[in-house]
Amino acid sequence: xxxxxxxxxxxxxxxxxxxxxxxxxxxxxxxxxxxxxxxxxxxxxxxxxxxxxxxxxxxxxxxxxxxxxxxxxxxxxxxxxxxxxxxxxxxxxxxxxxxxxxxxxxxxxxxxxxxxxxxxxxxxxxxxxxxxxxxxxxxxxxxxxxxxxxxxxxxxxxxxxxxxxxxxxxxxxxxxxxxxxxxxxxxxxxxxxxxxxxxxxxxxxxxxxxxxxxxxxxxxxxxxxxxxxxxxxxxxxxxxxxxxxxxxxxxxxxxxxxxxxxxxxxxxxxxxxxxxxxxxxxxxxxxxxxxxxxxxxxxxxxxxxxxxxxxxxxxxxxxxxxxxxxxxxxxxxxxxxxxxxxxxxxxxxxxxxxxxxxxxxxxxxxxxxxxxxxxxxxxxxxxxxxxxxxxxxxxxxxxxxxxxxxxxxxxxxxxxxxxxxxxxxxxxxxxxxxxxxxxxxxxxxxxxxxxxxxxxxxxxxxxxxx
Amino acid sequence: xxxxxxxxxxxxxxxxxxxxxxxxxxxxxxxxxxxxxxxxxxxxxxxxxxxxxxxxxxxxxxxxxxxxxxxxxxxxxxxxxxxxxxxxxxxxxxxxxxxxxxxxxxxxxxxxxxxxxxxxxxxxxxxxxxxxxxxxxxxxxxxxxxxxxxxxxxxxxxxxxxxxxxxxxxxxxxxxxxxxxxxxxxxxxxxxxxxxxxxxxxxxxxxxxxxxxxxxxxxxxxxxxxxxxxxxxxxxxxxxxxxxxxxxxxxxxxxxxxxxxxxxxxxxxxxxxxxxxxxxxxxxxxxxxxxxxxxxxxxxxxxxxxxxxxxxxxxxxxxxxxxxxxxxxxxxxxxxxxxxxxxxxxxxxxxxxxxxxxxxxxxxxxxxxxxxxxxxxxxxxxxxxxxxxxxxxxxxxxxxxxxxxxxxxxxxxxxxxxxxxxxxxxxxxxxxxxxxxxxxxxxxxxxxxxxxxxxxxxxxxxxxxx
Numbered sequence: 001x002x003x004x005x006x007x008x009x010x011x012x013x014x015x016x017x018x019x020x021x022x023x024x025x026x027x028x029x030x031x032x033x034x035x036x037x038x039x040x041x042x043x044x045x046x047x048x049x050x051x052x053x054x055x056x057x058x059x060x061x062x063x064x065x066x067x068x069x070x071x072x073x074x075x076x077x078x079x080x081x082x083x084x085x086x087x088x089x090x091x092x093x094x095x096x097x098x099x100x101x102x103x104x105x106x107x108x109x110x111x112x113x114x115x116x117x118x119x120x121x122x123x124x125x126x127x128x129x130x131x132x133x134x135x136x137x138x139x140x141x142x143x144x145x146x147x148x149x150x151x152x153x154x155x156x157x158x159x160x161x162x163x164x165x166x167x168x169x170x171x172x173x174x175x176x177x178x179x180x181x182x183x184x185x186x187x188x189x190x191x192x193x194x195x196x197x198x199x200x201x202x203x204x205x206x207x208x209x210x211x212x213x214x215x216x217x218x219x220x221x222x223x224x225x226x227x228x229x230x231x232x233x234x235x236x237x238x239x240x241x242x243x244x245x246x247x248x249x250x251x252x253x254x255x256x257x258x259x260x261x262x263x264x265x266x267x268x269x270x271x272x273x274x275x276x277x278x279x280x281x282x283x284x285x286x287x288x289x290x291x292x293x294x295x296x297x298x299x300x301x302x303x304x305x306x307x308x309x310x311x312x313x314x315x316x317x318x319x320x321x322x323x324x325x326x327x328x329x330x331x332x333x334x335x336x337x338x339x340x341x342x343x344x345x346x347x348x349x350x351x352x353x354x355x356x357x358x359x360x361x362x363x364x365x366x367x368x369x370x371x372x373x374x375x376x377x378x379x380x381x382x383x384x385x386x387x388x389x390x391x392x393x394x395x396x397x398x399x400x401x402x403x404x405x406x407x408x409x410x411x412x413x414x415x416x417x418x419x420x421x422x423x424x425x426x427x428x429x430x431x432x433x434x435x436x437x438x439x440x441x442x443x444x445x446x447x448x449x450x451x452x453x454x455x456x457x458x459x460x461x462x463x464x465x466x
Numbered sequence: 467x468x469x470x471x472x473x474x475x476x477x478x479x480x481x482x483x484x485x486x487x488x489x490x491x492x493x494x495x496x497x498x499x500x501x502x503x504x505x506x507x508x509x510x511x512x513x514x515x516x517x518x519x520x521x522x523x524x525x526x527x528x529x530x531x532x533x534x535x536x537x538x539x540x541x542x543x544x545x546x547x548x549x550x551x552x553x554x555x556x557x558x559x560x561x562x563x564x565x566x567x568x569x570x571x572x573x574x575x576x577x578x579x580x581x582x583x584x585x586x587x588x589x590x591x592x593x594x595x596x597x598x599x600x601x602x603x604x605x606x607x608x609x610x611x612x613x614x615x616x617x618x619x620x621x622x623x624x625x626x627x628x629x630x631x632x633x634x635x636x637x638x639x640x641x642x643x644x645x646x647x648x649x650x651x652x653x654x655x656x657x658x659x660x661x662x663x664x665x666x667x668x669x670x671x672x673x674x675x676x677x678x679x680x681x682x683x684x685x686x687x688x689x690x691x692x693x694x695x696x697x698x699x700x701x702x703x704x705x706x707x708x709x710x711x712x713x714x715x716x717x718x719x720x721x722x723x724x725x726x727x728x729x730x731x732x733x734x735x736x737x738x739x740x741x742x743x744x745x746x747x748x749x750x751x752x753x754x755x756x757x758x759x760x761x762x763x764x765x766x767x768x769x770x771x772x773x774x775x776x777x778x779x780x781x782x783x784x785x786x787x788x789x790x791x792x793x794x795x796x797x798x799x800x801x802x803x804x805x806x807x808x809x810x811x812x813x814x815x816x817x818x819x820x821x822x823x824x825x826x827x828x829x830x831x832x833x834x835x836x837x838x839x840x841x842x843x844x845x846x847x848x849x850x851x852x853x854x855x856x857x858x859x860x861x862x863x864x865x866x867x868x869x870x871x872x873x874x875x876x877x878x879x880x881x882x883x884x885x886x887x888x889x890x891x892x893x894x895x896x897x898x899x900x901x902x903x904x905x906x907x908x909x910x911x912x913x914x915x916x917x918x919x920x921x922x923x924x925x926x927x928x929x930x931x932x
Contacts, residue, residue: 012908050843050903064843167902310908311901319896332896339900348900377516377530407873413899413912414879420897421887430785430798431886433879434805434814435777436633437516442478442776446879 003033005324006096006112008086008259010039011046012313013291013320014118015068018078020321028325035078036110038098040085043142044070049310051145052168055152056175062149065142089115089263091284114286114324117260117273118317121253121292121308130224135232136247139172148248152179157245160184161235163221165192168250170204170342173213176248177343184214184242186235191217193347195338196387196401197354199368200347203385203403207345216242253308255293270295272306277330279320288324290316290331297333300352300398300419301360307334336399337416339409346384348412351399351419354389363392365460367453371445373407375437384408386445388415388425388453395424395457400449407439414446425454469499471790472562472578474552474725476505477512478779479757479786480584481534484544486787494791501544502576504564506551509608510536515776517611518634521618522641528615531608555581555729557750580752580790583726583739584783587719587758587774596690601698602713605638614714623711624648627701629687631658634716636670636808639679642714643809650680650708652701657683659813661804662853662867663820665834666813669851669869673811682708719774721759736761738772743796745786754790756782756797763799766818766864766885767826773800802865803882805875812850814878817865817885820855829858831926833919837911839873841903850874852911854881854891854919861890861923866915873905880912891920 005021007014018035025032037044045067053059070080081098087107088097096115099107123140125131135151138144151157160176162169165187176183185192185208191201192208192215208215216239225234225241234241255272257265265281266274272295274282279294281287291313295304315331322329337350357364368387374380384404390397400415402408418428428450435442443451471487473480484501491498503510511533519525536546547564553573554563562581565573589606591597601617604610617623626642628635631653642649651658651674657667658674658681674681682705691700691707700707721738723731731747732740738761740748745760747753757779761770781797788795803816823830834853840846850870856863866881868874884894894916901908909917 047841047843047903047908049901050841053844053903058845059843309901311899311910314908315896332893334898337898337900339902339905341902341904350898350900375513375516377513377525378519379524407876410873410876410900410905411879413877413910414883416898416900417880417883417887417889421883421889423883423887427798430781432800432803432816432882433777434803434816434876434882435515435775436805436807437513437519438807439805439812439876442513442780444777444879 003113005033005035005114006110007037007116007118009118009120010037010044010080011120012310013317015045015073016314016317017116017320020318021324022077024322024325024327037078037080038084038086039082040101041141044068044073044080046142051139052171052175055145055148056178086259089259091263091287116320117289117293118291119256119259119293122256123253124251125249128223130226133224133226133232134230138249139168151246159243159245161186161242161244162248162250164250166252167340172248172250174342186216186219186221186237188220189217196349200385200387200401200403208342211343255306257293268295268304270304270306278323279316279331288320290320299333299335335416335419339412344405346404346409348402348409350412350416353399357389357398362398364389364398365392365456367456369449369452371448372441373404374439375441378437384445386449388449390425390453390457392460395426395454397423397425411446425450425457429454469579471499471501471580472576473503473582473584475584475586476503476510476546477586478776479783481511481539482780482783483582483786486784487790488543490788490791490793503544503546504550504552505548506567507607510534510539512608517605518637518641520611521614522644552725555725557729557753582786583755583759584757585722585725585759588722589719590717591715594689596692599690599692599698600696604715605634617712625709625711627708627710628714628716630716632718633806638714638716640808652682652685652687652703654686655683662815666851666853666867666869674808677809721772723759734761734770736770736772744789745782745797754786756786765799765801801882801885805878810871812870812875814868814875816878816882819865823855823864828864830855830864831858831922833922835915835918837914838907839870840905841907844903850911852915854915856891856919856923858926861892861920863889863891877912891916891923895920
């Protein structure tokens with residue numbers, strides 16, 4: 001009988017796994033497996049990360065965010081079943097139960113030889129008083145993005161409040177600002193963008209305020225007031241009410257593991273499914289998982305972490321597909337690299353922040369520098385701030401953060417590559433990085449930061465008496 | 467007696483060495499040495515790399531290119547002697563002879579405890595018929611840049627010919643184009659920009675032609691025709707005459723080692739002075755050299771190479787200064803990283819090109835990919851071409867080249883960092899590089915190139931019969 005692979009979830013990980021499995025099997029001349037994908041939404045393979053830019057109007061068409069439609073996947077030989085929700089998994093019998101979300105709500109069962117959990121993440125949506133009011137939106141799925149766009153057009157909203165000042169929060173703040181709304185961002189943390197340390201977070205705050213965004217930090221949201229017609233009128237916070245015509249909840253996401261957990265799969269302390277390096281669920285030969293629903297190894301903290309990010313999800317899908325096709329693929333873990341922007345402000349980070357380094361048990365020193373993005377005399381020259389965190393004594397790079405303007409934050413990849421290789425700051429000081437006036441000063445910001453960090457490491461070493 | 471350091475050459479290496487030596491000595495509480503710098507030109511510490519952008523009008527003021535004036539250096543305690551040419555060095559007696567280039571042309575001698583050769587490079591200026599005609603310019607020094615600007619303003623030149631299509635050639639082509647001239651670039655090589663392989667050079671050519679630049683390759687320059695008033699009228703080439711109102715010779719530079727060579731210092735096959743890792747001239751305890759006049763170790767080819775580049779020169783200066791102050795600094799060598807642009811076209815390269823890899827004895831495979839600079843659906847999305855060269859069997863990255871538009875070429879630093887660490891392409895495939903739609907596709911171009919390259923390495927390994 002033809003081998004059957006069932007994939008639960010038709011986004012980055014799921015469709016990439018399905019495609020890779022089919023393609024690799026074909027390349028090896030093997031018999032093609034039957035690949036069935038169950039997707040409860042209306043879309044496959046779309047870029048959730050692109051939603052803010054579509055809402056902002058920078059991406060004109062929703063369909064631009066869809067890398068491949070169900071029809072395109074079907075043409076590639078994948079049996080994609082849309083609006084179909086997996087309701088239970090029996091890993092002993094190797095059976096998935098499902099239910100149609102449209103039409104007659106019919107149910108059914110599918111036997112599988114291999115199963116892939118690609119169930120993604122669930123947005124954090126706190127059960128606050130009034131959160132179901134009209135005008136309050138999540139921003140995790142393309143469907144939700146669609147609702148925001150429609151609501152903005154229909155409601156003539158003027159004042160937007162974004163709850164949460166992390167990645168999605170600042171990106172949605174930018175989107176609302178771009179659409180001409182007055183924007184307030186509320187977060188209970190003491191700074192916006194806690195993915196960088198407080199010193200750099202302060203720079204982000206100032207920049208956001210300079211853009212005209214009201215940034216309320218250390219502020220908890222307690223509920224929502226509504227108008228007579230039931231639409232949101234204000235966000236009630238510990239510091240008073242903030243008037244709002246539209247509210248976006250951008251509090252991040254948590255791994256969606258309920259189905260897997262009910263099936264008895266192992267969930268780690270981070271809340272994500274635990275897999276081996278080949279992305280196989282521990283203890284289960286023929287169950288795989290990847291993307292936002294798993295936890296991955298952090299190469300520096302040595303802990304499992306759940307990081308919802310499209311690039312990881314795509315990598316996992318490819319690795320799972322390779323293994324399903326009889327190939328060999330392993331995921332080497334992450335180091336927490338991320339990048340974002342708020343209008344013209346770019347933010348990059350990799351490795352561990354101070355709190356993370358401390359929590360992992362590291363002793364460390366830090367150094368922060370300012371550097372120009374291009375030669376100081378060139379048009380477009382603007383300063384960026386770069387912070388490095390290095391292990392004490394060894395000088396090994398543990399983390400780096402960049403806040404700057406155009407052509408600054410992508411440099412984080414150089415630090416990421418250095419961390420990946422366990423480089424010390426001293427060793428980085430004279431690295432052969434590219435230089436020309438339109439691209440960097442003679443000493444690239446990376447080198448300047450490495451040099452100051454290396455000195456901090458040296459200065460930190462206690463001098464024992466001779 | 468106060469220790470005396472004499473530095474020959476007051477640009478990047480020389481002034482950086484002088485400054486670092488003084489600063490480090492002061493930091494250590496030692497007695498400050500006397501530091502004398504002999505500079506034959508009118509300027510110190512200027513950015514030769516910035517000259518094309520000044521000529522283009524993008525940098526408004528010549529003085530912007532001067533990082534520090536002689537006066538500023540003097541305030542820092544350095545005895546800078548401008549328009550003073552070192553004419554001979556006696557390394558046994560530890561004496562430098564010099565001559566004033568202005569005024570009475572007086573001569574003198576200086577004893578030294580330590581000597582630094584920072585004599586830079588000499589532009590290649592072939593002794594062609596007519597090359598001394600008015601309107602024909604080099605572009606190595608600030609003085610020459612000044613002459614070009616004045617000539618452009620005074621002559622109302624309309625047609626520019628740039629001889630040489632390397633870094634300085636394409637940058638000067640851009641400058642002339644920006645100033646509204648008709649531009650022709652002539653090079654005897656079969657492609658522009660031989661710093662990248664022919665396949666990428668072809669992309670550069672097309673882009674330059676699309677910008678309106680006439681690119682004549684495989685074309686040797688034989689001489690220059692002049693008008694009655696002695697000004698250049700045309701460039702005579704193997705393929706006929708090219709009318710020209712102004713000509714820029716951008717054929718690169720060669721290490722300026724004549725003085726050092728007369729003093730008996732060792733010159734390598736590359737034409738540059740040979741130093742140890744601390745930038746000390748081999749065989750001479752108290753003679754140092756750095757910048758464009760030395761050869762450096764190429765970490766991949768394992769050969770000495772002479773690479774004239776401001777970032778290397780600055781690093782050398784700092785290392786020499788550190789060592790002069792009793793500290794410990796070593797130069798780890800280079801891997802040939804470079805970046806340039808022609809108008810909107812960005813070009814980056816690191817490691818070895820195909821010919822260089824072959825000359826070094828490597829067996830290798832290559833892979834070339836096209837990738838978007840940002841997510842394909844974002845505004846500003848444009849394709850770039852990335853080529854990787856990897857050692858056969860091991861898959862170790864030997865080189866990478868990028869040709870693209872905005873926000874593409876600086877990625878070369880990620881490859882440079884990978885090469886620095888001896889990474890293999892397989893290992894790079896799943897590296898944790900930053901992703902967000904305004905900064906890259908879900909798979910950054912670096913990862914896509916690594917993946918295709920890793921596959922090429924695998925496919926290249928001969929399968930022995932079982």
